[in-house]
Amino acid sequence: MNTFYFLTLNGLTMAALLFIMASGLTLAFGLMRVVNLAHGAFYLLGGYVGVQVIRDTGSLTLGILAGGISALVGGLLMERFLLQRVRGMDLSEALLTIAVGLIIADALLVIYGGQPVSLPLPRELRAPVDLGVMMYPYFRVLIMVFAVLLGIAMWLVMTYTRIGAAIRAGVDDRETAMSQGINVPLLFGGVFAVASFLAGVAGVVGTSYMSLTQGLDVRVLMLSLVVIIIGGMGSLKGAAVGALITGMVSSFATGYLPQFALFFLFLPMTLILVFRPQGLFGRTA
Numbered sequence: 001m002n003t004f005y006f007l008t009l010n011g012l013t014m015a016a017l018l019f020i021m022a023s024g025l026t027l028a029f030g031l032m033r034v035v036n037l038a039h040g041a042f043y044l045l046g047g048y049v050g051v052q053v054i055r056d057t058g059s060l061t062l063g064i065l066a067g068g069i070s071a072l073v074g075g076l077l078m079e080r081f082l083l084q085r086v087r088g089m090d091l092s093e094a095l096l097t098i099a100v101g102l103i104i105a106d107a108l109l110v111i112y113g114g115q116p117v118s119l120p121l122p123r124e125l126r127a128p129v130d131l132g133v134m135m136y137p138y139f140r141v142l143i144m145v146f147a148v149l150l151g152i153a154m155w156l157v158m159t160y161t162r163i164g165a166a167i168r169a170g171v172d173d174r175e176t177a178m179s180q181g182i183n184v185p186l187l188f189g190g191v192f193a194v195a196s197f198l199a200g201v202a203g204v205v206g207t208s209y210m211s212l213t214q215g216l217d218v219r220v221l222m223l224s225l226v227v228i229i230i231g232g233m234g235s236l237k238g239a240a241v242g243a244l245i246t247g248m249v250s251s252f253a254t255g256y257l258p259q260f261a262l263f264f265l266f267l268p269m270t271l272i273l274v275f276r277p278q279g280l281f282g283r284t285a
Contacts, residue, residue: 005133007255008248013140013209015247016147020202021220022227022239023154024195028188030171030234034093036192038078038101039199040221042071045104046200047212048112054120054204067204068197074104075196079189105217114214119207139208146205150198151240158236167191171234223250226269232282241280 025039050067054060078100086092121139128135158164169177170184178184202220203212210216227246231238245268253264272279 002134003255006136007251009131009134009136009140010255011248011251012144012244013247014250015243016144017202017206017209018223018227018247019147019240019243020150020198020205022224022231022243023150023236024191024198025224026228026231026234026239027167027171027236028191028195029228033090033174034083035097035225036195037094037097037221038104039195039224040217040219041101041104042074042196042199043203043206043220044108044212044217045074045203046071047203047207048108048117050200050204051117051119051207051212052112060122060125064201064204068200071200071203072193072197075199076189076193079192101217101221105214109214116211116213117207118211119204121208137208139205143205143209151236154236163190226266228279229269230272230279232279235279235281238279238281 021039021043025036028034028036046067049070050063052063053066054063057063078097082096082100083093086096125139125142127138129138129141131141158168166177166182166187169180169182170187174184206220223246227239227242229242230245231240231242246265249268250261250265253261257264276282
């Protein structure tokens with residue numbers, strides 16, 4: 001039972017990280033119709049910058065903010081100066097984001113080297129906390145709480161604010177939204193910036209769960225895309241459910257059947273693509 005509880009908590013931690021990553025990405029994907037294949041590189045960028053700031057200042061808060069802001073700046077620069085030049089050309093957009101991701105990953109390799117990097121947490125955050133069924137690292141519990149609070153905050157914004165209504169309108173029908181006077185290009189930049197910021201934040205806090213290594217950007221991007229495919233493009237609820245399914249399947253498959261971990265990881269996505277291609281909470285065209 002201890003193994004079961006441990007894998008369950010690890011699955012919830014992974015789900016929390018994936019939700020932080022995918023929640024912004026799915027909205028940007030739904031609004032812009034752009035598959036940002038540099039999203040994993042922004043995760044890596046935020047992680048390395050955040051850990052460096054934490055080591056230099058000793059402040060976890062500053063490190064998380066620095067990681068998020070560095071990814072936000074990178075995302076804005078890519079969206080404003082590169083993506084706008086190939087708007088509407090799907091293949092060019094995909095190749096452009098792949099190229100930006102490779103450039104960022106290689107630049108980080110040159111600067112920080114190829115050794116794994118872990119988050120230097122204060123002792124009080126590394127200490128285990130009693131959850132009733134077992135002891136579990138306190139900071140991982142905080143990651144899960146943060147993901148829940150983030151989900152609630154994003155749901156409130158999307159449901160009860162004019163910005164949220166404009167985003168939902170842009171996701172459902174961009175042309176009609178623009179005809180109603182909604183500044184969709186401005187929404188593009190804002191949602192893209194938020195998505196990049198969340199990727200950077202996830203890169204910092206996720207380093208306590210998965211050490212930063214070269215190639216992690218590809219793995220994180222792959223998992224985020226699995227989440228979006230399962231949940232549905234542009235759906236915040238879908239991102240939450242998709243992250244939960246992916247996190248739990250990944251944890252239990254790795255724990256009990258590691259040789260079939262990839263098979264079980266992609267099985268839910270495959271079934272969704274066959275029986276409901278728009279995702280669990282996505283809408284048909």
